[in-house]
Amino acid sequence: MLIYIPLLLSGSTWICTYAPSLDVYGSYFPAWLICLIVGVIMTVLASQIGRLLDLSALKKFGPLIPVSLILIFSIATWFLFYAS
Numbered sequence: 001m002l003i004y005i006p007l008l009l010s011g012s013t014w015i016c017t018y019a020p021s022l023d024v025y026g027s028y029f030p031a032w033l034i035c036l037i038v039g040v041i042m043t044v045l046a047s048q049i050g051r052l053l054d055l056s057a058l059k060k061f062g063p064l065i066p067v068s069l070i071l072i073f074s075i076a077t078w079f080l081f082y083a084s
């Protein structure tokens with residue numbers, strides 16, 4: 001039984017070695033962080049457009065809309081640039 005414990009713990013180490021990183025001015029940033037930043041920026045732009053179109057009926061959902069938009073935009077950015 002003790003033989004299987006190291007095998008279970010070492011099974012996920014190879015997954016972490018292939019995390020996509022981008023070289024930005026000499027330092028490597030994880031790609032998910034860049035996708036998150038893009039998602040936040042796109043959410044701010046979408047909320048500004050929502051204010052221009054007077055979508056005040058959606059304010060009853062509170063923080064659910066911005067969090068959902070951040071997820072949608074971040075995952076869409078990931079699929080657009082990093083999915084193979």
